[in-house]
Amino acid sequence: MTSVPTLSVGIVGACGRGASFRSACQLLGIRIAAVCDIYAEGLPKAKETLGAEEAYLDYQQMLERAKLDAVIIGTPMPLHVPQAVMALEKNIHVLSEVPVGISIDECRQLVRACKTSKALYMMAENYTYIRSNMVIREMVRQGLFGRPYYAEGEYLHELKELNEITKWRRKWQTGINGLTYPTHSLGPILQWMPGDRVVSLCCAGSGHHYKDPRGDSYENEDSCVMLCKMRSGGLVKIRLDMLSNRPHAMTNYQLQGTDGCYESSRGGPGQSHRIWLRERCPDMHTWRPLEDFYEEFTPTVWKTYLEQAKQAGHGGGDLIEMVDFLDAVTGKREADIGIHQALDMTLPGLVSQQSIAQGGAWLDVPDSREW
Ligand SMILES: NC(=O)c1ccc[n+]([C@@H]2O[C@H](COP(=O)([O-])OP(=O)(O)OC[C@H]3O[C@@H](n4cnc5c(N)ncnc54)[C@H](O)[C@@H]3O)[C@@H](O)[C@H]2O)c1
Numbered sequence: 551m552t553s554v555p556t557l558s559v560g561i562v563g564a565c566g567r568g569a570s571f572r573s574a575c576q577l578l579g580i581r582i583a584a585v586c587d588i589y590a591e592g593l594p595k596a597k598e599t600l601g602a603e604e605a606y607l608d609y610q611q612m613l614e615r616a617k618l619d620a621v622i623i624g625t626p627m628p629l630h631v632p633q634a635v636m637a638l639e640k641n642i643h644v645l646s647e648v649p650v651g652i653s654i655d656e657c658r659q660l661v662r663a664c665k666t667s668k669a670l671y672m673m674a675e676n677y678t679y680i681r682s683n684m685v686i687r688e689m690v691r692q693g694l695f696g697r698p699y700y701a702e703g704e705y706l707h708e709l710k711e712l713n714e715i716t717k718w719r720r721k722w723q724t725g726i727n728g729l730t731y732p733t734h735s736l737g738p739i740l741q742w743m744p745g746d747r748v749v750s751l752c753c754a755g756s757g758h759h760y761k762d763p764r765g766d767s768y769e770n771e772d773s774c775v776m777l778c779k780m781r782s783g784g785l786v787k788i789r790l791d792m793l794s795n796r797p798h799a800m801t802n803y804q805l806q807g808t809d810g811c812y813e814s815s816r817g818g819p820g821q822s823h824r825i826w827l828r829e830r831c832p833d834m835h836t837w838r839p840l841e842d843f844y845e846e847f848t849p850t851v852w853k854t855y856l857e858q859a860k861q862a863g864h865g866g867g868d869l870i871e872m873v874d875f876l877d878a879v880t881g882k883r884e885a886d887i888g889i890h891q892a893l894d895m896t897l898p899g900l901v902s903q904q905s906i907a908q909g910g911a912w913l914d915v916p917d918s919r920e921w
Contacts (some may be wrong), residue, residue: 557584557876560618562609562633564600566590566716567647568624570598570863574872577858584616610821618642619679619878622674626718631656638667639840643879645872648733650896651908652722654916657900661921664889672875673892674738674801676867677801679874681852681859682823682840686805686812688741689792689845694827696809698743699784701733704802706791713769714763724762724770728753728903729790732776733895734800736788740894741886744803747894747917748786753902754910755786760793776902779912788898801865812840893918 557580561568564585575582587593597605606612612622613636620643623633631651636662650673651657664671690698713719722755723730740747746853755771763767772793778854803814808828823840825831831838851873852859852866859866878885887895894897901915 554580557619557879558617559618559622559752560612561600561602561622561624562587563624563626563629563647564584564596564602564605565589565626567595568622569600570868571622571872573862574599574617574869577855577869578872578876579629580872580876581608583618583900584612595700597692609765611637613637613640613642618632620645620669620875623647623688626716627722628652628718631660634660634671635663636874638663638669638671641668643669643671643875645674646892647897648673648675648737648896649731649734649740650892652895652900654900657897657918658921661889661893661918667689669890670696670885671892672878673733673887673895674871674875675733675887675892675895676871677734677865678741678887679867679870680738680801680865680915681805681848682814682865682904683741683843684849684852684870685840685844685847687738687741688849689810690744690805690807692847694810694829695807696766697782698805698807699780699782700786700804700875700886701739701742701784701808702787702789702802702804703739704791704799705731705735706789706794706796706799706802708794708796708798709813710760720749720762723844724768724792726903727755727770727774728906729772729774729776729788729793729899731790733892734789735790735803736778736786736898737878737887738803739788739805739892740785743780743782743784743786746780746782746784748898748915749781750753750914751776751778751905752910752912753777755906757774760795761785771906774902774906776898776905778915800884813837890918903921 565587586606623646753776756773773791815821824837862869
């Protein structure tokens with residue numbers, strides 16, 4: 551591993567999600583040394599578009615031959631842990647797509663790899679970096695919500711067609727019951743409840759109302775909801791729906807604290823995020839638009855990259871998370887979503903799959919810090 555004035559990264563899954571990291575890398579002066587994908591026909595184009603120096607069909611070879619400081623993992627979910635472990639074993643930093651992995655056992659394996667590696671692991675939970683989510687996080691930090699004790703998150707993303715194009719989704723996102731993709735909802739919420747984590751949960755679903763093009767029912771019930779009991783005693787409700795016929799709504803959030811509450815916009819015409827804070831809104835029955843507070847509570851990193859972030863994917867999150875990763879690997883500060891925070895966002899989904907299989911039983915969620 552070289553020292554890191556200019557970071558050299560390899561991107562795996564470069565013909566899919568991996569390609570979306572191009573603009574953030576370019577903007578931040580991160581060198582894309584190599585790309586990797588098993589899709590041979592698409593690889594030359596990915597190499598060109600991403601401005602990479604080398605291209606590999608084989609991940610192991612990329613790790614061995616390209617001189618990388620870090621890898622960005624944008625491959626399907628079951629590859630995240632194996633590929634992260636392989637990089638960490640070579641002391642190559644990892645920025646991995648969400649979620650961490652697809653089983654509790656492999657998450658344990660990743661924690662072991664993190665413990666013995668000199669490199670760091672960060673999960674690319676880009677929704678936590680969306681401006682409105684970071685503004686709420688800053689307000690919580692400054693105490694404006696008092697003690698947060700209830701939150702809701704929803705990820706409603708109808709992807710029946712996408713399932714057939716990116717076929718791994720048919721199995722890993724809609725082929726398992728429970729919450730198979732929870733981090734975009736739970737991630738920001740956990741950051742609004744600092745120091746807290748999900749200790750137990752139960753999960754139930756709304757039944758099966760759609761079939762895939764082969765006439766098979768999806769194993770995933772259309773809407774699955776998990777109720778999460780927090781260590782602090784608070785409660786969080788997460789709904790995931792990838793199947794119901796409806797417009798997308800992937801960034802629905804609510805937060806309730808002793809001194810304030812927040813409801814994100816449902817995206818309808820003329821709607822905006824709304825907030826009530828005891829300290830700033832003396833009338834307890836009147837909301838204010840969150841935008842009224844943007845100037846005061848937008849974190850510096852967002853102000854620094856404001857114009858560029860507006861162009862970046864996922865509400866700017868795709869860029870701001872890369873700033874965080876760069877800061878972490880260059881030792882400026884710890885990653886916000888290191889291995890344990892990443893698992894706090896991931897493990898509840900995996901336990902929800904056990905809960906729904908057991909008729910909605912309340913089950914404990916392991917704490918990876920004890921592994
Ligand atoms: N954070 C976000 O907002 C966001 C958005 C989309 C996807 N994702 C995540 O990104 C990941 C990829 O999703 P996608 O939609 O791009 O899927 P995709 O199928 O379009 O792309 C995955 C790519 O990985 C390649 N690949 C598969 N096996 C490989 C291997 N062994 N070695 C190298 N390359 C391999 C495929 O050929 C493909 O090009 C998933 O984990 C998904 O959850 C996250």
